[in-house]
Amino acid sequence: MNGVRLQSVDKYFGVVQVIDGVSMEVPQGEFAVFVGPSGCGKSTLLRMIAGLEDTSGGTIEIEGRDVTATEPAKRGVAMVFQSYALYPHLSVFENMAFSLRLARAPKASVIEQVNEAARILKLEEHLDKKPSQLSGGQRQRVAIGRAIVRQPKVFLFDEPLSNLDAELRVQMRLELTRLHRQIGATMIYVTHDQVEAMTLADKIFVLRDGVVQQAGAPLELYDDPVNQFVAGFIGSPAMNFLDATIARRTEGGIVATITGTEGQTLEVRVDGRDPVEGQAVSLGIRPEHLKIGEGGISVTVEMTENLGGVAYLHTRLPDGREVVVERRGERESRTRETISVTANPEDVLVFSNEGQRIR
Amino acid sequence: MSTRKIENGILLMITLVGAVIWIFPLYWAFVTSIRTENHVVSANAGLLPDMLHLNAYVESIFNTRLLTWYFNSIGTSLIITVVVIVSGMMCAYALSQMRFPGRRLLYGVVLASFMIPSQALVVTQFVLMNDLRLVNTWGGIILPQLIVPVVIIVYKQFFDAVPKEMREAVLLDGGGEYTLLLKVYMPLNWGITTALAIITFIMAWNQFFWPFLVITSENMMTIPVGITQVNDAFGVFYARLMAVALLAAAPVAIAYLVFQKKVTEAVMISSGVKG
Secondary structure (H helix, E strand, O other): OOEEEEEEEEEEOOOEEEEEEEEEEEEOOOEEEEEEEOOOOOOHHHHHHHOOOOOOOEEEEOEEOOOOOOOOHHOOOEEOOOOOOOOOOOOHHHHHHHHHHHHHOOOOHHHHHHHHHHHHOOOOHHOOOOOHOOOHHHHHHHHHHHHHHHHOOEEHHHHHHOOOOOOHHHHHHHHHHHHHHHHEEEHHHHHHHHHHHHHOOOOOEEEOOEEEEEOOOOHHHHHHHOOOHHHHOOOOOOEEEEEEEEEEOOOOOOEEOOOOOOOOOOEEEEOOOOOOOOOOOEEEEHHHOOEEEEEEEEEEEEEEEEOEEEEEEEEEEOOOOOEEEEEEEOOOOOOEEEEEEEEOHOOOEEEEOOOOEEE | OOEEEEEEHHHHHHHHHHHHHHHHHHHHHHHHHHHHHHHHHHOOOOOOOOOOOOHHHHHHHOOHHHHHHHHHHHHHHHHHHHHHHHHHHHHHHHHHOOOOOOHHHHHHHHHHHHHOOOOHHHHHHHHHHOOOOOOOOOHHHHHHOOOOHHHHHHHHHHHHHHOOOOOOOOOOOOHHHHHHHHHHHHHHOOOHHHHHHHHHHHHHHHOHHHHHHHHHOOOOOHHHHHHHHHHHHHHHOOOHHHHHHHHHHHHHHHHHHHHHHHHHHHHHOOOOOOO
């Protein structure tokens, strides 16, 4: 059964279209993440599911019920905001009990549900405190607790970790994953941080200009992006893109001449018959797929970022374009060295000039 | 002596002179009120208090309608304060948080009414009250004083500053506009409500011109208007006049001393210095 289903959903702000015919399905109990750059429409889409924004076209279903015109409180959704949106004048307990009190739930039930949420989120000792007395992570947990007590069909998270520091963010990511396993509810999470998307999601929806570019499991998007935008957006450090021209076809692939080099080439595996000789393309290679070895592309190391277990060599082609190379266990600095890098033919992706994947 | 010390000394002197100028009328009223009527106008009356004669106070309390005027002032000021705060808050909430056609125009009207001095409306208001047969009635005193645009403007400013996520969280929690106003916006702005209530009460208490015009019955007069009756009843009896004036000002002065910080805050907010 679908947790959330969108069909041809549009959204206009005045004459500007911010969501363009989005259709998607999030199965019940799945953790879906909307990811994309600022202004791609991911938060608008989430707010439309919550009912905080009207739809200009299309339908939204939650667990099989059309909620397109239903008011927010009756959709069975709960939302966690980036700014927490806690009621500062109420205690943690009262913040979490707010919706239950509005629904005139019996007092005993209110106490039971709030205490249960507090137990799940380890907030028992903070129930009498005001939000101002809590740390950022605790406040975010209260916001999540407020969502839990409503027992919603769908949890919506709008960049909930953006206000936290890096360490707390990692901790909260793990807690969210644990919470999802524990509760088993459908969750939709919006972020611009692809690391959050990769670590949390069962399914990622990559958005750009109000259009879903690709939807799939994190590693599916990582390994098999449908276009250059998704390839560049998913993965950190980002995929390297090298402009190239197809020199000739080979058995099971092509040989491409890299632009900006002295005729150096890379062999690429391509199954289809699409690429033709002389066609300008873009070759996508992830930093970890570039190997230092003879007969590759000459690059000059400009800077080395050594993180201990892994090092990133920021190198430049002769024409100045940057290529990042990942090295495991690298100890020596190669700064200002000229090295030759190459990649396995099956690790190089080919994109047309329009950014579409050529397979 | 350093230049800074000299500067501080001069500033202190200026402040002291200013303070004396401000305090002198109050001091003189007090000194006059504790003298006998004859001594007040005698050539021997100096600047310093030279007797403690409470007759003026006794006369004021027992031989005038001072207690009735007190009661009238408290009643009208309280009603005006409650109605102004409640209606101002609701109006500001609608202007700040709800989307409806003509919202901007309505706010423009509120702003425009803030710019018209109340004295300019007195004649029209009097004619209106007369047509409504409200002259010499409580309605006549209270109704025109219920229009306090500054309360709406200040509330709106504060409501605008509440993050929109707070509103959305309440909507998702199943609350409506009244829940939002009464359980979130109002508690979040208790400080400003208190400040505005105090300043509205003081303004209503001190209101002289309008009640003076609209009320002729001594039983319905408020304290500031009542003082003029003391003058009429006793001729020019300065000690009693000053005693009544001090007794009239006492509740406001006490309220000011108790809520000093809030009053200062309210004056600053309503004059646009802060907020």
